[in-house]
Amino acid sequence: MRRLADGLLRFGIIVVFAVLLVCVSWQVISRYALGTPSTVTDELARFLFMWLALVGGAYTYGQGRHLAIDLLPTSLSGRPRQLNEALITLLIAAFAAVVMVWGGFQLVQRTLVSGQISPSLQLPMGWVYGAVPLSGLIIIAYAAANLGRIAKGGTTLNPPEELPAPKGDTLS
């Protein structure tokens, strides 16, 4: 299950990123070659970017790659460590469930009711915001899997790295 979900998300992320690149490149070309910047690609790029950020962010959580200060978690061992990791996972799941899924769902619903439509793609904005509850659901699924792992005595701090990369702040 987890492997399938990982694979699907990975595929989606790569495709969306590639489409984003095409959109922004077209944006530059259309402005210089055709004289008018394309409003369609501008909007499409912004929407895909929000989806990439939120749904990709959920995948990144599944990979255990989000930036955290792990001085305390890594200094614990045995039972306290297990409990601490379970607490972290539950807090994340709670935020995802309450704010991202529940709050996000209300955001989607109210925006759909208001009938707000994006100016050039004519997309209902409610759908665009759907990335928030979807991301929340994926995070909850990963958190549930992580809880199972922790209960069996495993750890979520350093999961088997699929992507060998230095941990740390990506901007710095």
Add this chain to the structure above:
Amino acid sequence: MNWAAVVLFASFGVLMVVGVPIAFAIGIASALTFLLFMSFDQTIFIVAQQMVSGLDSFTLLAIPFFILAGNIMNRGGIALRLIEFAKVLGGRLPGALAHCNVIANMMFGAISGSAVASAAAVGGVMAPLQRKEGYDPAYSAAVNIASSPTGLLIPPSTALIVFSLITGGTSISALFVAGYLPGILLGLSIMVVAGIIAKRRGYPVAPRPSMAEVRRKTLDAILPLGLIIVIMGGIIAGIFTATEASAAAVLYSLVLALFWFREIGWRDLPRIFLESAVTTTIVLLMIGASIAMSRAMAFGDIPFALSDYLLMLSDNPVVILLIINVALLVIGTFMDMTPALLIFTPIFYPVVSDLGMDPVHFGIMMTLNLSIGICTPPVGSALFVGCSVGGVPIARVIRPMLPLYVAMIVLLMAVTFIPEISLALPRWLLNYG
């Protein structure tokens, strides 16, 4: 007593210590703060809304693309060519290889703008070479670590894009141009300290390279360095916005890596795309959550309260700037640059605005200050990566880092109190301000 501030910082602090990923810690702390002012339903609605609307920005698109361009350059063998070129430039100085390391970090920064990537790529190549020539590995690692943040100041710099976003649209071109001088000065001051130590320890000067070698290595580096002209030339001339320049950077580096150097093929691309996307989303989720947090702060009048408090301590701008710098240095020791920028910019920015400080000047000061933080224990991403590629335990690197910290802090003071270091170039090139 400002209860919003208490709730916000206490909950955020506890969550962070427990080890909750920072993006989620920010989100939860903001939600708790909003609960002081509104109903539960309103709270979860507004946090969800802020998270997504904070990400609705064409400017932010520059971040994944600059990261992608850097990764393509890195995998495509560009880093190696820059290092070879740096050897030509720095070879005649005492402690030649250490200087090469600094120069290579600066050039790498001018292309990708990630201290961690640069410390890993350049340090990984330089450390074994230096060890072979009898350099103390702790010294080599320290020089690599301290010079890696030059790329955060030398454009393109994703840290400066984030700063522009949170301050509500400080000109990215001005910030980029402003970063050159402080970034180069940072590199030079590391070179001065490294050179003095190298001279004292009698580290070797590299043999004079042959003319043919110089020519070949320079030619190899010209195309990668040409990217700087594409990006910055385009931005300064007003041809590109930062986002468009970032896409151009990706296309340029793709063509270079796929067709010119041919060190990667099409089949390597999905992996590079995925890795870049993952590193980007780490930042983006934090940005989304921080937008909610800055709204929560505004609701609780937190920046206002803090600014009042600071102005009560002193109304002397010099003292206030010193206090802010010390606070940021302390924050930087345990917090990485992006979260520190995201959380503390909305707090300090109104204070320095009251003092009449230019936003570009403030952005450069903050970035330089937090650059020191990523080189310090207990949490410092450049420190960690530099030690791991240098094969030195953190405890041993601290001693040779000390004189370098001093150099960085001296430069920080200069940048803080001499606005011209940041503002002269953008004024001259862009008629800024």
